[in-house]
Amino acid sequence: MSAASTEPSPPAYAELQCLTNFSFLEGASHADELVVQAAALGLTALGVADRNSLAGVVRAHSAAKKHGLRLLVGARLDLQDGISLLAYPTDRAVYARLSRLITLGRRRAEKGACHLYRADLREYAQGCVLILLPQEEVEDALQDEIAFYRGAFPGFVYLAASHALGGEDAARIAALDRAARRGGVPLVATNDVLMHTPARRPLADMLACIREKVVIDRAGWLTHKNGERHLKSPEAMTDLFEAYPHALAATVEVAARCRFSLDELAYEYPEEVLEDGLDAQASLERLTWEGAKTRYPGGLPAKVRAQVAHELRLIGELDYAPYFLTVQDIVRFARSQGILCQGRGSAANSAVCYCLGVTAVDPARLDLLFERFVSAERGEPPDIDVDFEHERREEVIQYIYDKYGRHRAGLAATVICYRARGAVRDVGKAMGLSQDVTALLSSQIWGWSNEGVDEAAMAEIGLDPRDRRLRQTIALVHQITGFPRHLSQHVGGFVITRGRLDELCPIENAAMADRTVVEWDKDDLDALGILKVDVLALGMLSCLRKGFDLLRRHYGRNYDLASTPPADKATYDMLCRADSLGVFQVESRAQMAFLPRMKPRDFYDLVIEVAIVRPGPIQGDMVHPYLRRRNGEEQVRFPSKELEDVLGKTLGVPLFQEQAMKIAIVAAGFEPSEADQLRRAMATFRKTGKIHEFNAKMVEGMVARGYERDFAERCFRQIEGFGEYGFPESHAASFALLVYVSAWMKCHYPAVFACALLNSQPMGFYAPAQIIRDAVEHGVDVKPIDVNHSEWDNILEAAPTSQSKGGYAIRLGFRQIKGLSQEDGEWIAAARGNGYAHPMDLWRRAGLKKRALHALAKSDAYGSLGLSRRQALWAVQALGGDRPLPLFEAMGEEERGEEPLVALPEPTLGEEVVQDYAHLRMSLKAHPCALLRDTLSPPEPDADGGRSGDIPAERLVQMADGAPVTVSGLVLVRQRPGSAKGVVFATLEDETAWSNIVIWSDAFEAFRRPILTARLMRVRGVLQRQGIVTHVVAREIIDISSHLDALASGVAGDPETRFAEIHAHADEVKRPVYVRASTGDRGGSARADKVDGMIAPAEIIAPDPHRGAGYRPIRTAAGTATPPPPLPKAIPRPRHPREQAKALFPEDPMRRG
Amino acid sequence: MLAPVSKKALPESLLRAVAAIEAGGAAGTGRGRLTTGFAPLDAALARAPHGQEGGLEKGSVHEFLGEAALSFLLTVLGAQSSLQAASQPGPLSLLWCVANNRRDRLYGPGLAQAGLDPGRCLIAACGDADEMLWAMEEGLRSGAVDAVVAAPAKPVSLSASRRLQLAAEEGGAVGLVLPRPYGAPPTDALLAPSAAASRWRIDPVARDAVGAAESWVALWRVSLLRRKGGLHRAGAKASEGGAGWLLGLDRRGRRVALDRETAPALGARS
Amino acid sequence: MKAALDSAAGGARRIASLWFLSLATDRLERAQPALADRPLATYAESHNALLLTGVNRAAHLAGLTPGMSLANARAIEPDVVLKRAEPEADAALLRKLRDWCLRYTPWAALDGPDGLFLDVTGCAHLFAAPGGSDNSDEEALLQDMVERLNELGFSLRLALADTPLAAAALARFGPDPAIVQTEPLRRALAELPVQALRIQAGPAEDLRRVGLRLIGDILPLPRASLAARFGFDLAQRLDRALGDLADPISPDPFSAPYRVRLNFPDPIGLPEDIARAVDRLLARMTARLERDGKGCRKLELQAFRADGDMRRLTVGAARAARDPKHLARLFAERLAGLDPGFGIDAMVLSAPAVEDLAPVQEQAALKTDAQEGDPVGDPRLSLLADQLAARLGPRRVLRFTARDSHCPERACRLYPVMEADASSHAAPAWPAWLPPRPPLLLAPPEPLEVEGGSVPQGFRWRGRSHIIRRLEGPERLSPEWWLLKDRGQDAPSAMSARDYYRVEDQEGRRFWLYRETPATARPGGFFGGGDAAWRLHGLFQ
Known part of the structure; x- marks a missing residue:
């Protein structure tokens, strides 16, 4: 107290021990909440250190930059063999080692865990400021730890002391101070923060309950005894550490030592993709011009030539050549493997990408301005997403890992956050609500909304909105919504670096085998300007590739995406009739309703078709004005001249994402950078709700510039809608190509299209039953599954005598049978020989187990054996075990004796149909x-x-x-x-x-x-x-x-x-x-x-479009999934040839065929 | 004639019973003692000079007066409890006889921190003094508990204390009586006749008064006012009506006796 | 008992099967008749889902069926009244129904959770309409059952046949009511679905798949072929249903209450006589308990006085007991309070609460080491507790259990030993790491006058002044927000916390004080706030 007079300077304090909610289910505040609070409290700096993770630092970094707060980026390391400590790197090189250290710990543990040891620190933590976190009891062991670290990292070690109002803090801090003095390390004050205000204590308790899977009433010591682990002001910390001013001074000292900032992470493009002896730009130019020759065998049109040259110049200026080369390399690999792919994204529909083969949309068919997608002012990497066949994308992913190595390539993370529904489920459970009440609560949340539950809705479902527990639950649900739950892998966003990726960001194992993931998600990577290539999966590409293959095999026609005959009248006629089942993007009920009104006649119509029937334009009420104008029922007029340039192509109606942005710039006076923030806000709208900040600005801006308020508000609503699913024009163009190609295939080769579609399931809106029915309606013969004719996949069978359109019928494949494995299906075809005469033959020759034989019988697949479904079932039911005895089989049959013939009741057609539906869904x-x-x-x-x-x-x-x-x-x-x-x-x-x-x-x-x-x-x-x-x-x-x-x-x-x-x-x-x-069967009957x-x-x-006419009789007493009776395992049985084959050819020759 | 039986041949349960008898659980003179956990005190209470087992005699009743009687007794019982928990019979079992209407109530976590197992403490909430005496007798006689603690509102009369002493002898348990008015004991209580085996006075000691180190949790001035059969330790002079010790418990749970030299202020008091 | 059944089976046995198709809801409706008109369903948790287990008529009409999920049921019929299923209560009710049916026949047995079998061979004529045939006798019998049980509020279906299986099948799947004689049994069964044979769901489904839907479809098939495909069980059940294979039913023995009675030729009144009588009753009671491997937790003594009055005494035991000496001691404390009036002419001793008690457990009374799962831990402690409770009253003998809570008042619970149940010995351990807690807690905490500013210098309590010489803390304990009752306290910011201090006064006395920290206090500030209320919460002596 007396010291205050001699030291008038205000107290200074830096909080160095702070968890964000990226310490999942522990930290109770978002990084930006912590940063804002720290800035408001006037802290010298904030150190963010999550448990064995750097996952939350980018958010903290962005927020800290915005609020002018010094941020220390670090991690809390929980060791397997010692006390925990905080590690703060002092410079870029040290940060790189820390990142590698966490990678090491994470790669050697299962997903989500991290195993680190003291020995690892010796190797990797040099240069980090290390703050030791003593456990509750200050004991001799701590003295040993201090001695170890001081010896290993002289001058870098501190000992943390916290005052959490636990009752014995004074004695404990005194003991720590003694220990620190004896060990020769400074004492540093922290507040062991896990929330930004004490008001988050209930949430912190709730997170603990969810984490430990207990109900709050039984959580006991898991709950926090008080809410003191929040950010405190320097004054408050000075009160707490009155007797230890040196511990407070140490915080400032550490903050001063750790000057590393994430801004220092400079991204460098990989170099592998360069041509020999050429730099990136030269390589790109050579590849582009070479590609142009192939694309335009008849000579490059002057317009395209000019555009290519222009784009290359711009790419050169912005130094983006390596990015285009990287994408080109991936696409080239896919092509070489016969994997169908197509690029999209903001930079995709450039002439350069077309020449490089990344996209198949001829820039001559469109009129897109390249600057709109790659611009100097945005200062961020261009964006190209590449879609691959969904069944073969893994090959591409493994190629990237192989080419760049796992230390340089990794998938971006996706932060899985609590949505309202999951929040209700978890919080409701931890609050001890019955499943019933929780189900009721979440039933009020439609889809993915962030709205939570309101009182009126609660009363409606019979819950008392004044009930304390319910109110607390709902308040907590609101708070927890948006909290990260765990990291998952991004669907296909790859980060590839020149140097070590793990020195940029820690890498961890993904849940899937052979996948590794960086800790940062796509927004984090964006924020730091790090390149990402999206390698995505698209079912329609699989379907089209299979269709092209069938066309080649059965019709001898060779097509690909780019060479499909364009501007086909019959195809557009078909689309105008809304005859679009199975056609990419336009097969939904909404699209089918729209097609006849839109009457697409050319490619750009399809681009608009794809873009317009989306939540954005629908929500913005853009659909009807567009149609009226297109049909000449309304005059095309533009709110202003400046907007005519923006909206000319779409008849004055904004439909595309970039149009919305452009409106914000030209009509509402946004700076380009603000428009860019707006675009980001669109993408993350649901997560943060930030977009509302822009509402007033945009609408008022437009009104001030003389636009009608109604138009302004519609524009804004549309932007909100883009948050859900907005399409930039270039995306729409790439998708429109797939619309066209799939429609063309359906129009001219319905059997091929239906067959390819069936073999690519599940995808799209329709179940196999509808696809088959549609094919039949288009004159295609469809033949039933038969053990003597079918393959695993659906195939085309020459049907010269029948009337089937195109001369081919579809033979349904075993894949349509529920409960039959692909391996079994392939073995049936492979072991068929001259055909099967009896179900026993499949047992013997194909090595099918009883269960598979049953599945075939239930699916009525023994027709060519002259067996009805019932007869077949009767026959296979008699099989005793799962495997025949090849040596003694004849004897076994003799022993059993010939069974008397049994006349089974004849099924009615109705029964047959119902059974078909039960087992084939059609x-x-x-x-x-x-x-x-x-x-x-x-x-x-x-x-x-x-x-x-x-x-x-x-x-x-x-x-x-x-x-x-x-x-x-x-x-x-x-x-x-x-x-x-x-x-x-x-x-x-x-x-x-x-x-x-x-x-x-x-x-x-x-x-x-x-x-x-x-x-x-x-x-x-x-x-x-x-x-x-x-x-x-x-x-x-x-x-x-x-x-x-x-x-x-x-x-x-x-x-x-x-x-x-x-x-x-x-x-x-x-x-x-x-x-x-x-x-005894209650469970069974419930199933x-x-x-x-x-x-x-x-x-x-949540409507599931994959559900088809799932008719199944309701009165059956039991599920079909009755497990087969257990088999005696003791009897050694001779190996079936199929098992031997598997042993000999683990690669499975069948699959290759 | 019985052949000597190797102890190894006996079943464990029997061994335990034998051990219990050897330890003096049954009647007779060979009763065990309840250690106090304070070496000088235990030594002073040993049956023979420098006897190995020292402490409060089982099968008898002891009275504790003074403001700090409860905390000291808890420390003593805690010591015995840990000792027992580590060896055969398990933690101490206790019967607490308390007045039903008291506002200060025994508190489990506090007992647990003293080293007792609150789960093995039975509380008898007695309506009046008669019930309490009855409950004490029942508890002492039952043999079901190691000790019976009672906090009567008034000192126990001579005749009642005789009955308690008899019951304790019968059941082999220790009876601990600590009349608990708030404040220092009145003189008549100190002088009242009693059949108890010993009578103590326990006063709190301010740490400042003895210049004790920061780590002390509790300090007691422990005076033995009276004891049947007297003390065997020659050195303990009954200066002011009885032997006195300055005892304490530090933050780590160590029980330490401070001697008068290190605590000169003690002599000046009372 | 079996012999009796077998002899009955010598001739044609006649078995009635009663199926209570909405037992659970009938039970609820009987308790609350208002429910009868509303859709009512019971539900239970199964595989992590809440499913309906029983529905009443109104609910059935609304389309609810057992096995449906609760959410679906609510969607279909928002007005449905839902009650958690209580299988034990249903089972108890079914047992009562079984006993009630003893009016028809001595041989009544439970059949699953909702059915009964009655062997009514030769019983029907008792209910005969004058001049009726055998058949009409049986009809009259069934009619009587239906009417009476309907009157009692039970819906049921029933059937009478030669074998239990056939009767059960007909009751559930046949015409209603079904009375089937031996001859047409085959024909009657032929019309029923194969599930009526109570075969497993798997074989039933397999049968259905090959078109064998009715029992009549499989009757003509070779049994060997059936057995090879659908299991031996199916063939056997066919035989049992048809009576080709004996199928005895065994009525459960009565679970008679533990009750012994003593009549005195002359009324007794002397305390010694009463005590002796109690001893004799106890001896008989404990003998029965021992035979059944039971012990009692509660004993009730009814004394029927000559003047027609009845007096009742109840004693409880902390753990199941059957030692007559121990039980007698429990009574001894209470008998003095029994006023015999002009004499007692009969006494009845009953044990309304019994538990399994193995002989080993009883002997454990001699052991000293703690027993797993015993509410008191040491059997000798239990005996002492019983004795104390007999005089002090059952709510005066208490025991501690720990509770995991930061709130001092809630961290420890004192509960009567007599009320110990299974849940009380699952209590958590006493935490070792808490900051020091006093052995005496004041309930409620007492207000203090505190001197000094933000740091207290001294205080007055019960008229005495204490100068604070040492002060440790604070330990800040915030309220358990999930327990707050007050609506206004939904917001955690509105909660006040307690700051606990351990203080030592000038004499070395140690106290546990706290100060209520108003929610408005500066965040992180804790030495401020002049108007704070101080309380004394504990004493360390």
């Missing part, structure tokens, strides 16, 4: 609705002429707008899009067509149960037509699934019995009778319910 035999047609639409209309039964869906198109209609069909999809609150869309399928049902919320409430549970649904409503799109607006919904049960029970063939059965079923309602599973079409609530909340 049937080639008939559609259930066709079998039920007489029931659904009784031949004679009712006497009163009012309701005349259900009309087949195909007749909907002939009905007048507003006509009352009744349709029925299998429920294919139920969707409740987040954008259309309260409205449910359903798609029904009958034997003729699909019908689109719109259910408004009042109808939904009234018919909740049939909507949620019906597998076969009848809808009474009113037909509504917009263009060629028709929906039925539902007035009444009836669950008629019982018809299906009747079909499945095999009595549907005979109307008498059928009605008796249906009546019997209806009778059940009078007296509750239901068949219960016996107690069976799920499999058998009980509608999981998730279906309606």
